[in-house]
Amino acid sequence: MEINGKRLDGVASEAAAQKLRGHVGTTVTVKVHTVDDFRSSYIREVNIPREVIKLSPISSAIIPHKLPDGHLSKTGCVKLATFSQTAALEMENTVHEVESQGVQSYILDLRNNPVEFQTASGQMIDLIITIEGEKDLSKYSLPLHRRIVQYKTAYYSFYLPVACALLMAGEDLDNHVTVQNVLIDMGIYFQVQDDYLDCFGEPEKIGKVNMDLKVCDRSGEA
Known part of the structure; x- marks a missing residue:
């Protein structure tokens, strides 16, 4: 609805997101349209402190499974959601972390990339x-x-x-x-x-x- 007193009517999503950004430690005031448990709507004002938000493009999981000979094996599943400035470093760190858990094979998930x-x-x-x-x-x-x-x-x-x-x-x-x-x-x-x-x-x-x-x-x- 509003960011720092300015209405968002007709404002594109990227432009609205830009208004939310600012120096770490400062506060942005946002007015939002809210519906309570009784389905009554009202305008709520929220003060949000600005902080650094890190969104990692890498996620991983260990998949244990049995081989045909009955032995237990581990497969590391690493998903790369998108390219970013930190993707290469985070991929390297993730592989080292997965390796330390004794995986024998990998699945590199590139879906939606x-x-x-x-x-x-x-x-x-x-x-x-x-x-x-x-x-x-x-x-x-x-x-x-x-x-x-x-x-x-x-x-x-x-x-x-x-x-x-x-x-x-x-x-x-x-x-x-x-x-x-x-x-x-x-x-x-x-x-x-x-x-x-x-x-x-x-x-x-x-x-x-x-x-x-x-x-x-x-x-x-x-």
């Missing part, structure tokens, strides 16, 4: 269409190819490093949509070029043997 989800989606599309394409080449199309290389390569190879740098510099990624679009196009161009060289390039010149495109006729038919 946008870049990893997009990369996994691209790889899954690639795997599925490869199997179907062996039976029917008409399954391949330019829009489908773009989806594969965009999600499988462009996001994590080109956009992710720059996005991490922007976050480390304190930038809001929503203010750099053009940067994302340019990097995605660069990633798609790179993958197209890489596939072309993989198919038609000479191994002694490009430094690798054709692996990505399993069947390729240098006369121009793949």
Whole structure:
């Protein structure tokens, strides 16, 4: 309703959140609309002291389970919810902590993490269409190819490093949509070029043997 005497009618959520921020130790006064146990509504004024709030992008758990031979084993489940300035350090600390509890295997949970989800989606599309394409080449199309290389390569190879740098510099990624679009196009161009060289390039010149495109006729038919 109000923050420090200023109404929030028509104010965006991010702008409202910004009004709540301030120096540690100061107080912000908030008026909120409250409903009591008797379903009566009223306006309540709350004074909230400002403090540093740490939200960790990492969470972990130990999952005990029995192996086929009957022995007890431990699997460490580590979830990375999002990238942040402290994610790398917190991941390292979490792994050390989990290791100290004697885990034998890991599950890295990347669900709802946008870049990893997009990369996994691209790889899954690639795997599925490869199997179907062996039976029917008409399954391949330019829009489908773009989806594969965009999600499988462009996001994590080109956009992710720059996005991490922007976050480390304190930038809001929503203010750099053009940067994302340019990097995605660069990633798609790179993958197209890489596939072309993989198919038609000479191994002694490009430094690798054709692996990505399993069947390729240098006369121009793949």
